[in-house]
Amino acid sequence: MNALLRFLQKQLVEGMLPWSAQVAAAQRFGCTLAAVEELALEHGIFPARYQRNCTTITIADQLLLFQSRIIVIGCGGLGGYIMEGLARLGVGNIVAVDPDIFEEHNLNRQLLATPATLGKPKVLAALARVNEINPAVTVTPVMDAFCTANGRELLTGVTVAVDALDSISYRLELADSCAGMGIPMIHGAIGGWYGHVVTQLPGETTVQDIYRNWKNGKGIEKELGNPAFTPAVVASLQVAEACKVVLGKGELLRRRKLNIDLLDMEFDEVNFGPVEDMDEGLHLAA
Template sequence: MQNAEFFFHKHSSNNMITSAWMATASEIFHLTPAQVEEKVLDLGILPARYKRNQCAISTSEQFTLYKSHVAIIGCGGLGCYVAEELARAGVGRITVIDPDVFEEHNLNRQLMSSLSELGAAKVTVAARRIAEINPAIHLLPIQSCLTIENGPELLQDVTVAVDALDSVSAKLMLASLCSSVGIPMVYAAIAGWFGQIACQLPGDDIVERIYQNIQVENGIEQKQGNLAFTAAVVGSLEAAEASKVILGKGRLLTGRMLVVDLLDMEVNEITV
């Protein structure tokens, strides 16, 4: 590894190293792309792919992101954007949980769906796509539902869970699981032109409070459908919030919820 360290320093310029040199190091020193990226960041050298993350995200914060593990539950409208953005941001381990395959009615909004992938498992497509973006990111595809039974194991050692589920009962179950496992959770829901997002830290029950009046299983998305830009906006807000949880920076959406209205172009904050 000492030789590898010398190599990384030798081939870095302005404390930055290109993906081509990282791939060469991987071959010469028989290291996986993940081992190379971790070692480079540990040395305080920035992989050039993250150049435009600076200085909003420092090199040491980049290392924190790389060592973190995010579980994304649901790989549909919200989940595809969350996975893509967190992978590009540099989160090192991403577990994506979803039992479904891509269907034609997903094509209007789900980032990773395409004609050629209809019938393919969403999580498999996600793993393939993220590997093409950055082979150093470990995306673990779980093609099943998250349940009370498998939840504690799947959420083990997760830094933050991201809710990209499509039913109220599943969201409540995830919130309860995160509470019992003791991990933070980023919550969001969308319908038509509207979305809402909040953050639940261990010991809090904001998702339960949000749904305290419900009488039915599904919301107005049954009538209003789900739109591409709403999924992209709210999924991106989730990715930002999850990154803040990991980095311990900024002001989290705890005790409050953002309500996004793309029809009237309004963002309202309510104390929940």
């Protein structure tokens, strides 16, 4: 380990560790890119790929992100952009959960959907994409639907859960599972020009409150559809919230729902009080 560290220290360019040096170190010392990156961050060395983070995210913060484990439930419209954002941010461990394959109607908005991935599992496309853009990140693909039955197994060891589901019933199961295991949850939903984002910490019930009058069905996404830009906006906000949870910084969207209207370009908040005073909101899906 000392030899690897000395090697890294000799490769610095303007105080940063170039990607080529990370690759060379992994090959020379027979270790993973993840091990190289973690060692560098533990010893105050900033990988050059994160240099544009460094005035916003410290080396200590970058290490926290790298050592975190974030689960993304759904790898479609929201999930693809969430995976992209987390990997580029430097989250070290990502669990990608989705039972589906890509279909042609996904091509208009899903980052991971291309003509070449049609018919292929979404989680494997997520794995390939992250390996392409940040091979130091470890992705665990799970081609299964999240539900109460497998929730504990999937959520074990997770720092944050990010909701990119298109089913309100499964979303409520995720919220209940996270509550039972004390895991923060970042909820996002979209439909047409509209979306919303909520961060729910253990002990809170904002997501359950939003959908308390829901009976069945996926929500209005089936009626409104989703253009290309809505998932990109909402997913980016979810990644920002997940980052803040991991780092313990900033004001989270706790007990408040950020409503997004891209048609009239309006953003507003609903602050949650007692259940009887809460806004019904749109029953959006991913």
